[in-house]
Amino acid sequence: xxxxxxxxxxxxxxxxxxxxxxxxxxxxxxxxxxxxxxxxxxxxxxxxxxxxxxxxxxxxxxxxxxxxxxxxxxxxxxxxxxxxxxxxxxxxxxxxxxxxxxxxxxxxxxxxxxxxxxxxxxxxxxxxxxxxxxxxxxxxxxxxxxxxxxxxxxxxxxxxxxxxxxxxxxxxxxxxxxxxxxxxxxxxxxxxxxxxxxxxxxxxxxxxxxxxxxxxxxxxxxxxxxxxxxxxxxxxxxxxxxxxxxxxxxxxxxxxxxxxxxxxxxxxxxxxxxxxxxxxxxxxxxxxxxxxxxxxxxxxxxxxxxxxxxxx
Amino acid sequence: xxxxxxxxxxxxxxxxxxxxxxxxxxxxxxxxxxxxxxxxxxxxxxxxxxxxxxxxxxxxxxxxxxxxxxxxxxxxxxxxxxxxxxxxxxxxxxxxxxxxxxxxxxxxxxxxxxxxxxxxxxxxxxxxxxxxxxxxxxxxxxxxxxxxxxxxxxxxxxxxxxxxxxxxxxxxxxxxxxxxxxxxxxxxxxxxxxxxxxxxxxxxxxxxxxxxxxxxxxxxxxxxxxxxxxxxxxxxxxxxxxxxxxxxxxxxxxxxxxxxxxxxxxxxxxxxxxxxxxxxxxxxxxxxxxxxxx
Numbered sequence: 001x002x003x004x005x006x007x008x009x010x011x012x013x014x015x016x017x018x019x020x021x022x023x024x025x026x027x028x029x030x031x032x033x034x035x036x037x038x039x040x041x042x043x044x045x046x047x048x049x050x051x052x053x054x055x056x057x058x059x060x061x062x063x064x065x066x067x068x069x070x071x072x073x074x075x076x077x078x079x080x081x082x083x084x085x086x087x088x089x090x091x092x093x094x095x096x097x098x099x100x101x102x103x104x105x106x107x108x109x110x111x112x113x114x115x116x117x118x119x120x121x122x123x124x125x126x127x128x129x130x131x132x133x134x135x136x137x138x139x140x141x142x143x144x145x146x147x148x149x150x151x152x153x154x155x156x157x158x159x160x161x162x163x164x165x166x167x168x169x170x171x172x173x174x175x176x177x178x179x180x181x182x183x184x185x186x187x188x189x190x191x192x193x194x195x196x197x198x199x200x201x202x203x204x205x206x207x208x209x210x211x212x213x214x215x216x217x218x219x220x221x222x223x224x225x226x227x228x229x230x231x232x233x234x235x236x237x238x239x240x241x242x243x244x245x246x247x248x249x250x251x252x253x254x255x256x257x258x259x260x261x262x263x264x265x266x267x268x269x270x271x272x273x274x275x276x277x278x279x280x281x282x283x284x285x286x287x288x289x290x291x292x293x294x295x296x297x298x299x300x301x302x303x304x305x306x307x308x309x310x311x312x
Numbered sequence: 313x314x315x316x317x318x319x320x321x322x323x324x325x326x327x328x329x330x331x332x333x334x335x336x337x338x339x340x341x342x343x344x345x346x347x348x349x350x351x352x353x354x355x356x357x358x359x360x361x362x363x364x365x366x367x368x369x370x371x372x373x374x375x376x377x378x379x380x381x382x383x384x385x386x387x388x389x390x391x392x393x394x395x396x397x398x399x400x401x402x403x404x405x406x407x408x409x410x411x412x413x414x415x416x417x418x419x420x421x422x423x424x425x426x427x428x429x430x431x432x433x434x435x436x437x438x439x440x441x442x443x444x445x446x447x448x449x450x451x452x453x454x455x456x457x458x459x460x461x462x463x464x465x466x467x468x469x470x471x472x473x474x475x476x477x478x479x480x481x482x483x484x485x486x487x488x489x490x491x492x493x494x495x496x497x498x499x500x501x502x503x504x505x506x507x508x509x510x511x512x513x514x515x516x517x518x519x520x521x522x523x524x525x526x527x528x529x530x531x532x533x534x535x536x537x538x539x540x541x542x543x544x545x546x547x548x549x550x551x552x553x554x555x556x557x558x559x560x561x562x563x564x565x566x567x568x569x570x571x572x573x574x575x576x577x578x579x580x581x582x583x584x585x586x587x588x589x590x591x592x593x594x595x596x597x598x599x600x601x602x603x604x605x606x
Contacts, residue, residue, distance in 0.1 A: 023429065023430055023431055024431040024432045025431075026429060026431070026508045027425050027429040027430065027431025027432075027434060028425075028431055028432075030421045030422065030424055030425035030429060030508070030512070031421070031422050031425040031426075031431075031434075031437065033417070033418045033421060033422075033478070034418040034419065034421065034422035034478045034483060035422070035437070037414075037418060037474070037475075037477045037478040038441065038444075038478060038480070040459075040474075041452075041456065041459075041474060041475035041477075042444055042452060042475070042479075042480075043440070043444070044455075044459075045451075045452040045455035045456050045459065046444065046447060046451055046452060046455075048455035048458070048459075049451050049452060049454060049455045052454060052455060057458075062458055062461050062462075063461075063462070065458070065462075110346075110349060113342050113345060113346045113349075114346065116339060116342050117339075117342060117343065117346060118339075121343070123592070124350070125346055125349075125350060126592075127588070127589070127592060128350045128353050128354045129349065129350070129353050130595075131353060131354060131357060131585070131588070132353060134533055134584055134585075134588050134595065135357075135537075135581055135584065135585075136536070136537040136539075136554075136555050136577075136580050136581060136584070137537070137539060137555075138537075138539060138554075138555040138558045138559045138562070138577070138580065139360070139558070139576075139577035139578075139580045139581045140356070141559075141562065142360070142558065142562055142570075142573045142574055142576070142577040143356045143357070143359055143360040143363070143574060143577060144356060145562075146359075146363065146371075146570050146573075146574070147356060147359065151374070152371070152372050152373075152374060152376070154359065154376060157374065157375060157376065186352070186353070190353070243446055243448075246448070247448045247449065247450065249450070249540060250539060250540070253539075253540075254539070254559055254562070257563070267450075268448070268449075268450045271450040271453060271454075272450070272453070272540070272544075275453060275454045275457070276457075276544060281454045281457075281458065284453075284454050285451075285454050285455070287450075288448065288450040288451040288453065288454070289451065291448055291450060291451075292447060292448055292451050295446060295448060296446065299446065
C-alpha cells in the first residue's frame, strides 16, 4: 500500500467514474433486498422446476441433488397415458368452463343491481357480497360441509320441505364437481362485482340519457351501451379468473380431498399428490409446467379474441 | 398492461343519493333480488356463528334450530383450553405480520428503484418481475420444498415467511403508484443535497401511504389465510397456523364435530372481518389496484 497522496490518487477511480457509477449503485442498493428474495424463492425455483421436470428426481435425491437421472421428455409423454392426470385435467377444464362464465355473469348482475341501488344499503351490499373473497377457504369449507351434509344439512332440509329428496352433494360423483363449481362461484363473484362496479361508475351518464331520449329500453341500453363499455373489465376478469380457476386447489382439497373416486381431483391437487404423497418430485414438476403452459396459452387466446372484438 | 391498470380507481361511495324518491319505489324488485343474494352470501357466515354456539346434539337435530336453544361457549373453551389454539393464533399472527412488514419494506424500495431511479438493468428487471406474475404457485411448490429441506428449514416458520417476504404483485403496485409522484419534487431534494435514502424515507414513503395501506392488506390477507404451503412445510403441531390446524382437524379426529370446527372457523375469520369492516374502502381498493386476487 502506498502512503503517498499521489499513489492513492492512482488507486481510487477518477471522480468522474464514481459519479457515473453512483446512480447504478444506488439503484441496485434499493433493488437488492427484493432481488435476493425474488431470486432465491421465486426465480430459481421456477427454473429448478423446469429442470426437475426432465429428471426422475425423487425423495432419495433430496440431499444429493445431482444423483437424479435426466430422463428427457419422458415425464411429459407419460402425462398423456396417465389416466389420473387426464381425469384431473378434465375436471379442471369443467371447473373453468362453467365456473368462469358463471362468476363473471353473476358478478356483473350483482354489480348492475348494486349500481342501481340508492342510499346507505349500497355499502351493505358491497361488503356482504365481498365477504367470501376475504375469508379463509378452511372456514368456508367447515360451514359449507355442514350446509351440504346429506341428512342434517340446511340445504337438503330445505329441499325436503318442497318435497325434493336432496342428494349427498359431496359424496357422489354426479354432484361433487358441480358443488365445487358452485362453491368457487360463490366465493369469487364478489371480486368480479367490485371490478365491474368501478367500471360501471366510470361510464358517462349522459350516454344513458341520450339513449333514453332516443327511446331505447333498459335491455337495449344494457346490451348496446353498458356491455360494450365494460369490455376492458370483462377482458381483464376473464383472463385473471381463468388463470385463477385453472389453479383450482383449495376448494376440492378442503371439501372432498379430490374424491369421490377422483371426481373432483384438480391438476394442482395432482401436483401436490405426486410431489408430497407419492414423492415423484420430477413428475410433479412436469405436471405443474403443463398447467403453466395451459394458463399462458389460454390467456393469449383470450386476449386475441376479446381484443379483436373491439375493432369489429 | 393497460387492462391491468384500468380498474385502479374507485369513485367514492355516495352516502346520500340525489336521485328522486320515486326511483327508489319503482325499483323495489332490484332490492328484493339483491337481498336474496345478500342472504346467500352472508347466510353461511351467520350459520357458522350460530352453529359455534350450539351443542353437538342441537347441531344434528332435525328440524334444525335457528337460534341456539342453550347458547354455550363450550366449543370455544375446548379450542382454547384442550386444544392449542392460542398457539396457532400466535403463529398465524406472527407469520402474517412479519410477511406484511417485510413486503412493505422490500416492495416499496424496489418499487421506488423501478419508478424513480435510473440504473443498469432496470428495465430488464421490471420485465422479469412482471413475467413471473402469471406463473402458478404449484410450479414452485416442489423446488421450494427441496430448497427448504436443504436449508434445514422444514418445520420452521421461516420456511413460510421467507418465500412470501416480497412478491411481484407488491412491486408492481408500488411502482405504479410511485410513478405518479412528480420528479420535480425529488429533483429539488437532490439539488439540496439530500441522499436518495433520505428522499425515500422523508418524501416518497409519506406520499405513498395509500399504496402502502393497499399493499399491507394485500399481503396480510393471503398470509393469514394461506393453507397449501404452510401445510406442506410445517409438520409439527406446535408450528401450525390456524388454517393448517383447522384443516387437519376437519379431516381427522374432529371431522364430525361441527360445533368445534365452526368455533375454529369463527376464530379464523373474525380478525379478517374486523379488519375488513374497519378498512373496507382500502380493502376493496387494494384488490382493484393490484388486479390480482388475494
